[in-house]
Amino acid sequence: MLxxxxxxxxxxxxxxxxxxxxxxxxxxxxxxxxGITGATFEPAQTVFxxxxxxxxxxxxxxxxRNAPVANVDHNLIPGPLIHARVGDRLxxxxxxxxxxxxxxxxxxxxxxxxxxxxxxxxxxxFSGKDGNVRPGQSxxxxxxxxxxxxxxxxxxxxxxxxxxxxxxxxxxALSIRGRHERRPDREFVTVFAPMGDFQTINGRAFxxxxxxLRARVGDRVQWDVLAIGSEHHxxxxxGHRWRTAAGVPEDTRTLGPAESFRxxxxxxxxxxxxxxCHVEQHMERGMIGIFQVAKR
Amino acid sequence: MRRALVATAAxxxxxxxxxxxxxxxxxxxxxxQSFSPANLDVLAGDTVVWRNNSTKTHNVKxxxxxxxxxxxxxxxxxxHPFPVAGVYPYICTIHDGMTGRLGVYPLLLSGPAKRxxxxxxxxxxxxxxxxxxxxxxxxxxxxxxxxxxxxGPAAGGGHEGHDEPGTVHANITAAQTATYRxxxxxxxSQALRVExxxxxDLSARVRRARRGRALxxxxxxxxxxxxxxVLQLKLRERFGWWPxxxxxxxxxxxxxxTLRGHAGAPLRAVLVGPDWTTPLSQSRTLRVxxx
Numbered sequence: 001m002l003x004x005x006x007x008x009x010x011x012x013x014x015x016x017x018x019x020x021x022x023x024x025x026x027x028x029x030x031x032x033x034x035g036i037t038g039a040t041f042e043p044a045q046t047v048f049x050x051x052x053x054x055x056x057x058x059x060x061x062x063x064x065r066n067a068p069v070a071n072v073d074h075n076l077i078p079g080p081l082i083h084a085r086v087g088d089r090l091x092x093x094x095x096x097x098x099x100x101x102x103x104x105x106x107x108x109x110x111x112x113x114x115x116x117x118x119x120x121x122x123x124x125x126f127s128g129k130d131g132n133v134r135p136g137q138s139x140x141x142x143x144x145x146x147x148x149x150x151x152x153x154x155x156x157x158x159x160x161x162x163x164x165x166x167x168x169x170x171x172x173a174l175s176i177r178g179r180h181e182r183r184p185d186r187e188f189v190t191v192f193a194p195m196g197d198f199q200t201i202n203g204r205a206f207x208x209x210x211x212x213l214r215a216r217v218g219d220r221v222q223w224d225v226l227a228i229g230s231e232h233h234x235x236x237x238x239g240h241r242w243r244t245a246a247g248v249p250e251d252t253r254t255l256g257p258a259e260s261f262r263x264x265x266x267x268x269x270x271x272x273x274x275x276x277c278h279v280e281q282h283m284e285r286g287m288i289g290i291f292q293v294a295k296r
Numbered sequence: 297m298r299r300a301l302v303a304t305a306a307x308x309x310x311x312x313x314x315x316x317x318x319x320x321x322x323x324x325x326x327x328x329q330s331f332s333p334a335n336l337d338v339l340a341g342d343t344v345v346w347r348n349n350s351t352k353t354h355n356v357k358x359x360x361x362x363x364x365x366x367x368x369x370x371x372x373x374x375x376h377p378f379p380v381a382g383v384y385p386y387i388c389t390i391h392d393g394m395t396g397r398l399g400v401y402p403l404l405l406s407g408p409a410k411r412x413x414x415x416x417x418x419x420x421x422x423x424x425x426x427x428x429x430x431x432x433x434x435x436x437x438x439x440x441x442x443x444x445x446x447x448g449p450a451a452g453g454g455h456e457g458h459d460e461p462g463t464v465h466a467n468i469t470a471a472q473t474a475t476y477r478x479x480x481x482x483x484x485s486q487a488l489r490v491e492x493x494x495x496x497d498l499s500a501r502v503r504r505a506r507r508g509r510a511l512x513x514x515x516x517x518x519x520x521x522x523x524x525x526v527l528q529l530k531l532r533e534r535f536g537w538w539p540x541x542x543x544x545x546x547x548x549x550x551x552x553x554t555l556r557g558h559a560g561a562p563l564r565a566v567l568v569g570p571d572w573t574t575p576l577s578q579s580r581t582l583r584v585x586x587x
Contacts, residue, residue: 027573035535037325039332043573072526072542072572208535272533284328290533 012087012179017080018056019092019107021157021170022063023100024076026050028198034206034286046205048196050168051098051105053079060095060138066172075211077203078191079155079172081224084145086179095138103161104132110258111153111174112143121158132159150178152224152260154191167195169203171228173260184222184264186215190289192235192255192277193228198286199277205286212289213275217296219267225253226260234278237291239269252278270295318426318462321345321375324396326354326368326388331396337486338378339404339423345375354394358386381483403431403478403485411491412470413577419467422447422478422485426462430480433466436487437474444468447478495576496520500565504585505554512553514565514579519549523567527553529584530562537564542572559586 029046033039054076055064067075084090090112096105108120108131118141122131133139153174157165165171173189190201190211198205215221225235236252242263243249255261276288319341325332326348338344346356348368356365356374361384365374378384378400388394404423412418422431434441447464468476470492478485496516505511514525523545528537543551555563565579 025571025573027571030539030573031534031536033536037327037332043569043571047571047573072539206535208531208533208538212533280328284330292533 012089013085014089014091015082015084016058016091016093017082018058018060018095019053019080020056020060020063020095020097021051021105022054022076022097024050024052024073026052026073026077026169026203028195028200028203028205029209029286030071030073030204031206031208035208036206036288045197048168049100050170051101051103051165052076052169053107053172055080056095060093060097075202077169077171078189079170081172081187081189082155082174084149084174084176085181086145086147086150086176088145088176090141090143090145092141092143093138094133094141096133096135098135102135103164104134104159105157105161105165105170106131106133106139106159107141107155108158109141109143109153109155109174110260111151111176112149113146114141114143118142119158122160122162145176149176150181151176152189152226152262154226154228154258154260156228156258166193166228169193169195173224173226175224182220185219186213186221186267187224188213188222189224189226190235190275191226191228192233192282192287194231199282201277201287201289207274207288207290210286210289213291214294215267215291216294217267217270221265221267223263224260225255225263227255227257230257231282232256232279233282233287235263235275236278237263237275238273239271240265240273267293269293318423319343319377323347325349328352329391329394331388331394334395335397335399337399337401337404339425340381340400340402341377341379341425342400343375343377344398345373347373353390354388355390356386356396357389358384360384399486401485402483403428403480405476405478405485405488407476407488407490411493411495411576413497414470414472414492414494416470417467418470418490419465420445420447420476420478420488422464422466424462424464424478424480425482428462428480428482431464432479433468433476434479434484435468435474435476437472441475441477441479443479444476493576495567496523498525498565498567498577498579500563500579500582502563502582502585504587508556508559508587510555510559510584512555512563512565512582513550514545514552515548515550516545516567517549520567521545521547521549523549524569524572525551526566526568526572527555528564528566529555529558530564530581531558539566539573542568555584558584560584 027047066080106120156171201210204210241249241251273291328350384398407420431447433445435444445466447466473492526539526542563582567576
C-alpha cells in the first residue's frame with residue numbers, strides 16, 4: 001500500500017467519540033428489487049426491527065448521521081466510521097439506548113490496544129460492565145492506536161446479545177492511518193455480511209440498494225473492506241487492479257469472518273463498474289454494487 | 297437440449313395432448329441455484345419452457361407427473377405441455393434445494409397487483425378454454441366462497457391487453473378484502489387474494505425553489521394527520537424508486553419537503569405503514585423541475 005508523507009505531521013491526540021446502540025427499522029432492499037434479474041421483494045421479506053450503532057454529539061445530546069444521507073433511514077449500518085492516527089488515544093463513550101428489544105450490548109474493537117476492562121466482551125465471572133452494558137447504561141472504552149494498528153478494523157457487539165446483534169448490523173469500522181499517512185480523496189467502507197435470506201454489503205442487497213460509490217479520475221481512492229458473520233467472501237472490483245504488500249497485482253481478495261483490509265489506488269478508469277463478492281451464491285443473493293467514476 | 301426437445305415432442309404425441317387454441321408458452325428461468333418464478337400457475341394446455349440463464353447445467357424432474365427434462369445446458373431450454381389440471385412439485389436433481397411448484401388449473405385468474413381502495417372498482421380477468429361458458433366469479437371474505445359476478449367479454453372488445461380470445465372479465469366493487477376464484481362446469485381457478493384498503497388518496501405538487509432546490513408539497517384526502525409519507529425518486533443508479541426523505545403529515549394532513557439536485561428525475565410521494573416501507577397509497581408521478 002502506498003503511504004505518502006503529509007506536509008504537516010499531526011500531533012498525537014485524544015479523540016472522543018459518542019456512540020449509542022439505538023433501535024431502528026431496517027430495509028435490506030429499499031428499491032424492492034434485484035435490478036439485474038428483475039426479481040421483486042415485498043417489505044415483509046426485507047424490513048425488520050433491529051439495533052444499530054449511531055454517532056451522537058457530546059453526552060449523547062443529539063443524534064448525528066453515520067454517513068451522508070442518501071436514504072430515509074440515514075444509512076445507519078455500518079456504525080460510525082471512527083478515524084484515528086497511530087499514537088492517538090480513543091475514548092469511545094457508548095450508551096445502550098435499546099428501548100425496544102431491551103437487550104444488553106457492548107463495543108468490542110479489533111486492531112487497537114486496551115486493557116481487559118475495555119475489551120467489551122462478555123465472559124461470565126471475568127468480564128465487567130464493558131461486555132454487558134444494559135439498556136439505559138453507558139460505558140467508556142479506552143483504546144490506543146499502537147504502531148501495529150494502522151489499517152482498517154471492525155468493531156462490533158460482543159455482549160450476551162452478540163450473535164443476534166451481528167446479523168442485525170450492530171457493527172462498524174475503525175480506520176487508522178499512520179502518523180504521517182496522507183488522507184485519501186475518497187474512502188469507501190464496504191462490510192460484507194449475511195442478513196436473513198440475503199447477502200449484504202453495508203446491510204443492503206442488490207445493485208442500487210448497496211452503496212453507490214463515486215469517484216473522479218485522479219482521485220486517490222481507498223476501500224475499507226470487512227467481513228462480519230460466519231462466511232468467507234471474495235472482494236472484487238471490475239476494471240481495476242491493486243497491488244499486494246509484496247507488489248503482486250490482483251483484482252480479487254479473499255477475507256473471512258472479522259478479517260479486514262485496505263485497498264488503495266489512483267483512479268484512472270472512468271465509467272460505471274461493478275464491485276461484488278465473487279462467491280456466486282452471495283452475489284446472487286445481493287452482495288453486489290456499483291462504482292461510478294466520473295471524468296475529471 | 298436437442299435430446300430434451302425431441303423427447304418432449306415424442307411424449308406430447310404419445311399422449312395425444314392437442315394444445316387448445318389459446319394455449320400459451322410460459323417461461324421459467326433457471327438461475328444458479330433456483331427457479332424463477334419458483335411458484336407458477338398456468339392454464340391447462342399451456343406449455344412451460346424452462347430456460348437456463350445460469351452458467352450451471354440443470355434439469356427438471358417432476359416426481360408425481362413423471363416427466364423429466366434431461367440435462368439442460370447453459371443458454372439451453374426444455375419445454376413440456378401440461379394438459380391436465382393439478383399441482384406438480386418439481387426439482388433439479390443436480391442441485392440440492394433447487395425446487396419449484398407448478399399449479400395447472402382449468403381456469404386462470406388474474407387481478408390487481410396492488411391493494412385497491414374501498415369503494416373503487418377493479419377488474420378480474422379469467423383465461424378459460426374457448427369452449428368454456430358460464431364462467432362466474434366467487435369470493436370468500438371469511439365465510440366460504442359465494443358467487444359475486446359473471447365474467448364475460450370486455451365491452452369494446454378489450455381490457456388493457458386482455459382482449460385475446462378465451463379471456464373473460466368481471467368488474468368488482470371493492471368492499472372488503474377477499475379471496476377470489478373463477479368457476480365453471482369444468483372446475484375452479486387458483487385463488488387470488490385482493491386486499492382492500494381505506495388509505496387516503498395522496499396528492500403532490502412540486503415547484504422550483506431558491507438555490508437550485510425543489511419544494512414538494514404533499515396532502516392526503518381524507519385528512520389523516522400523523523400519517524407516514526416517504527418521498528421517492530426514480531434514479532438510474534438506484535435501479536428503481538429510491539426513498540430519499542420521509543415525514544409525518546401535520547395537523548392539516550400536509551407535509552412539505554425540500555430536495556436538492558436530481559433535476560428531471562421522476563418523483564412521487566408514498567403513504568406507508570408503521571414500518572415506513574409498506575405502501576398504502578401513492579401520488580401520481582411528477583418530475584423534479586429543472587432550473
